[in-house]
Amino acid sequence: MRSIWLGSKIIYQYSLDDLQEKLQISKVTALKLVQSGKIRGQKIGRRWWINEEDLVAFLEGKSESE
Numbered sequence: 001m002r003s004i005w006l007g008s009k010i011i012y013q014y015s016l017d018d019l020q021e022k023l024q025i026s027k028v029t030a031l032k033l034v035q036s037g038k039i040r041g042q043k044i045g046r047r048w049w050i051n052e053e054d055l056v057a058f059l060e061g062k063s064e065s066e
Contacts, residue, residue: 011051012052014050014052015048015050016031018050019033033058
């Protein structure tokens, strides 16, 4: 996990390894969730990063269109 300062707000981001550990899933499954768009993420260089709010939205069952 890493944190990014944006003005007065801190954004927490998780890597695929963090996602795998948090959700108790395989790395392949974590990658598939991100690549399919079920969990919103961004690829920076060779690594995927998932914002904490996007992970929470996935866990709550909210879609991107809501």
